Amino acid sequence: MKQTILTLxxxxxxxxxxxxxxxxxxxxxxxxxxxxRTLSGTAGDYVTVQGEITNSNSQAVNNITTYxxxxxxxxxxxxxxxxWSAERGLFIETIDAKETFPLMWKIHFVQSGSYTLTIVAxxxxxxxxxxxxxxxxxxxxKKNLNPGHVxxxxxxxxxxxxxxxxxxxxxxxxxxx
Amino acid sequence: MTKFKYIWLKDLRAELYTWKSLAWLLVTSLxxxxxxxxxxxxxxxxxxxxxxxxxxxxxxxxxxxxxxVVIDAASLITSEFENETIEDLILTPLSVKDFVFGxxxxxxxxxxxxxxxxxxxxxxxxxxxxxxxxxxxxxxLLGTLAVLGFTMFIFAISFLYRSLKNTLTTSLTLLLALSIxxxxxxxxxxxxxxxxxxxxxxxxxxxxxxxxxxxxxKVSITQNLTFIMPLVLxxxxxFVILIFSTKLFTRKGIxxx
Numbered sequence: 336m337k338q339t340i341l342t343l344x345x346x347x348x349x350x351x352x353x354x355x356x357x358x359x360x361x362x363x364x365x366x367x368x369x370x371x372r373t374l375s376g377t378a379g380d381y382v383t384v385q386g387e388i389t390n391s392n393s394q395a396v397n398n399i400t401t402y403x404x405x406x407x408x409x410x411x412x413x414x415x416x417x418x419w420s421a422e423r424g425l426f427i428e429t430i431d432a433k434e435t436f437p438l439m440w441k442i443h444f445v446q447s448g449s450y451t452l453t454i455v456a457x458x459x460x461x462x463x464x465x466x467x468x469x470x471x472x473x474x475x476x477k478k479n480l481n482p483g484h485v486x487x488x489x490x491x492x493x494x495x496x497x498x499x500x501x502x503x504x505x506x507x508x509x510x511x512x
Numbered sequence: 513m514t515k516f517k518y519i520w521l522k523d524l525r526a527e528l529y530t531w532k533s534l535a536w537l538l539v540t541s542l543x544x545x546x547x548x549x550x551x552x553x554x555x556x557x558x559x560x561x562x563x564x565x566x567x568x569x570x571x572x573x574x575x576x577x578x579x580x581v582v583i584d585a586a587s588l589i590t591s592e593f594e595n596e597t598i599e600d601l602i603l604t605p606l607s608v609k610d611f612v613f614g615x616x617x618x619x620x621x622x623x624x625x626x627x628x629x630x631x632x633x634x635x636x637x638x639x640x641x642x643x644x645x646x647x648x649x650x651x652x653l654l655g656t657l658a659v660l661g662f663t664m665f666i667f668a669i670s671f672l673y674r675s676l677k678n679t680l681t682t683s684l685t686l687l688l689a690l691s692i693x694x695x696x697x698x699x700x701x702x703x704x705x706x707x708x709x710x711x712x713x714x715x716x717x718x719x720x721x722x723x724x725x726x727x728x729x730k731v732s733i734t735q736n737l738t739f740i741m742p743l744v745l746x747x748x749x750x751f752v753i754l755i756f757s758t759k760l761f762t763r764k765g766i767x768x769x
Contacts, residue, residue: 379560379561484636484639485548485549485552485553485637488545488548488632488633488636489545489546489548489549489633490545492541492545492629492632492633493538493541493542493545496538496541497538499534500534500538
């Protein structure tokens with residue numbers, strides 16, 4: 336009986352070990368955003384998101400894909416990063432035990448507003464992604480020097496040229512009448 | 513009155529008293545209106561740095577002016593051949609030099625008109641920056657040199673072709689051939705051949721000088737001599753080609769062969 340119980344325990348342990356080990360691997364990966372204080376700026380600015388990924392486990396972790404997740408806090412909707420960053424994601428083949436990798440994305444502030452940013456990592460074989468803490472930042476609107484003054488010129492000058500043309504034509508007609 | 517003035521005023525009157533020239537100016541003005549409005553108000557375009565915005569606008573002004581002047585200059589001399597009025601002009605006590613100089617002034621006047629149309633746009637886009645003066649000044653200087661060189665080349669081939677179609681096709685092809693590499697990014701100009709072509713390409717020098725002035729704040733003439741000297745050289749070469757072409761025309765006469 337004892338032997339049967341021991342065999343069952345051993346069998347269960349052997350069966351669940353890979354799941355346990357993967358879970359341990361996943362939980363041992365930590366993500367941090369280092370440039371949280373320097374992220375705010377004005378629309379049009381280019382800023383660098385710096386982060387790091389650490390494997391605090393005693394085993395190496397393979398095939399990790401990291402990417403940014405940006406949410407507009409005003410509209411409560413995720414932002415398509417297509418215009419914001421040319422670098423969609425960073426792939427790391429292996430992180431050795433106790434190793435830290437730097438992560439870097441250059442992003443272009445396209446629209447003003449309040450945002451939350453997270454770095455997310457997908458590890459091959461894990462069902463759960465790993466995410467860094469949320470970072471809150473603001474993008475202030477870009478104020479051009481004189482956008483209000485352009486409209487009178489943009490509309491006025493073509494109209495002025497049409498009037499000049501009509502005046503010249505009138506002068507010509509008057510001359511030859 | 514100096515003789516060349518007759519030719520200049522004749523062409524100027526022909527330009528101003530027809531809708532053609534003013535229609536071009538109107539179209540040019542509309543291009544500047546749309547560009548300036550978009551640059552200052554469009555959500556994505558207005559994200560450009562203000563200096564880059566001025567640089568882009570400067571390129572559009574000179575590019576549009578060149579297109580207008582090249583098309584006009586192609587017809588200035590060839591129209592005299594095609595309308596068979598060249599014989600009458602040659603029979604008058606007017607030298608070929610006066611004839612060419614008068615035509616050159618007519619083409620330059622059109623550039624001046626395009627520039628005058630562009631001035632309010634340049635003022636409104638650059639007001640509030642310290643670059644308004646240099647933007648106006650360098651656009652005038654670089655545009656004048658480019659227009660002068662291109663017009664002399666077009667006049668030279670006008671005497672050789674004596675046909676509007678061929679002159680216009682050659683002129684526009686040349687303008688296009690020089691414009692495309694000038695618009696390449698710096699990464700595409702890394703090899704030796706591209707760099708050499710960049711040095712001798714007048715449009716490349718114009719865009720680089722505008723970049724130097726507006727983006728890098730190198731505003732003095734001495735800091736831009738690297739770009740202005742090739743343009744001056746381009747004008748000298750075109751002047752020599754024009755002289756050669758007019759000599760050939762004088763020797764061969766109106767009726768070829």
